[in-house]
């Protein structure tokens with residue numbers, strides 16, 4: 191093999207990345223700037239700017255010992271990010287990185303496909319092998335330094351000339367269409383990795399700030415029953431796919447028969463599990479929440495537990511995302527605990543098995559049980575329900591969503607909602623026998639929504655400000671049982687608020703109200719039940 195200089199190899203790899211790994215970027219650019227008139231020249235110039243910028247970036251980190259390993263890592267990762275951006279129209283931002291690092295093997299297998307192998311081989315392994323094999327001719331240290339400097343200055347000058355020549359275009363590109371940048375590869379995922387590291391890593395061990403140390407239960411004297419509340423955290427269940435919210439297909443045949451309150455206008459805190467789940471249980475609202483604050487501060491489970499409530503978290507999703515670190519946690523994605531698993535898929539309904547024992551063991555205490563669902567976890571929606579729930583057909587039976595029609599994809603997704611309808615009604619039926627001994631309640635709230643191909647978007651995880659409502663409006667339901675509970679909470683009055691705009695910010699204070707926990711943290715303005723309760 192002929193040898194190359196370091197600078198040439200870097201430029202060659204940059205060219206490869208721009209041409210082969212930026213389909214998503216250019217597709218999105220052309221949507222905004224269709225290839226007519228001068229737009230064509232602008233888009234070509236954009237290609238060169240991206241090339242020069244990538245070259246500049248790679249040159250900065252190149253050196254005798256770093257060039258090859260770094261280039262190999264970058265082409266390998268970029269092949270994968272390219273695949274996911276092309277297949278699901280996602281962008282690789284910090285919360286997407288957080289999500290994928292928290293993904294377990296089972297979920298990754300859901301995403302596996304031949305097409306992914308093809309990307310990995312042709313766009314990852316082949317160029318990586320070439321980089322590995324090609325001999326690099328290094329010159330003297332001085333000459334190398336001079337060459338690098340030349341390359342950096344030249345790249346920079348070309349970028350400036352191009353920006354100035356199309357200044358009107360670039361102004362609109364950077365100001366009005368700044369989200370287009372999110373689709374560049376590898377620049378944006380590299381930026382996001384930096385952001386993620388900055389967001390996650392502390393200089394020292396995490397110290398969790400204690401909150402709500404004054405929490406105590408102030409039950410009215412006449413009450414004798416203990417609370418028994420099941421909180422279901424849903425997965426990727428978008429509000430507009432519930433027939434309770436007016437969806438034309440009957441996806442809630444069982445819940446509609448129960449005396450529930452369905453909230454039709456609830457917004458999520460994030461667009462991914464890793465953001466929404468810790469955020470909804472935290473004291474911080476959507477605007478204040480961030481990962482470090484969330485993980486560094488106690489949450490509503492800690493506060494309620496201080497007041498004497500017995501808590502149990504059962505998880506059939508992934509994990510509690512740091513929420514249940516200080517309360518009992520049971521993994522229900524394994525057949526060791528979950529008795530209802532078929533072909534590696536454990537059903538949500540399995541989380542109800544054996545709960546009676548937990549309640550019996552704590553019969554003189556207030557109880558909060560959190561069930562974290564598998565729900566509508568994509569893209570393999572068809573795996574999320576037993577065959578008897580395949581009511582809407584034909585269904586999409588692959589994770590290659592673009593191979594399915596919109597209707598097939600919808601059907602698979604809707605069947606999974608139908609299964610959640612069954613699951614929630616089973617939770618209610620589980621609670622009913624306790625109505626004579628406990629004040630019972632079920633709270634259901636999904637973590638975020640899901641895109642199903644609208645405007646070419648799939649799955650979830652879009653940056654919040656550019657995310658469609660499909661990803662941010664979530665299913666949310668409450669049910670209350672037992673005479674004493676209904677003395678406290680006026681269900682009919684509450685129903686008047688079913689269309690009011692609520693958000694996951696309300697969960698913290700609403701749970702305080704349900705358990706009658708007194709603390710100075712309580713904010714009545716963020717309590718869904720405030721206007722419908724008789725006790726202050």
Ligand SMILES: [Zn+2]
Nearest residue numbers: 426462463637
């Ligand atoms: Zn989720």
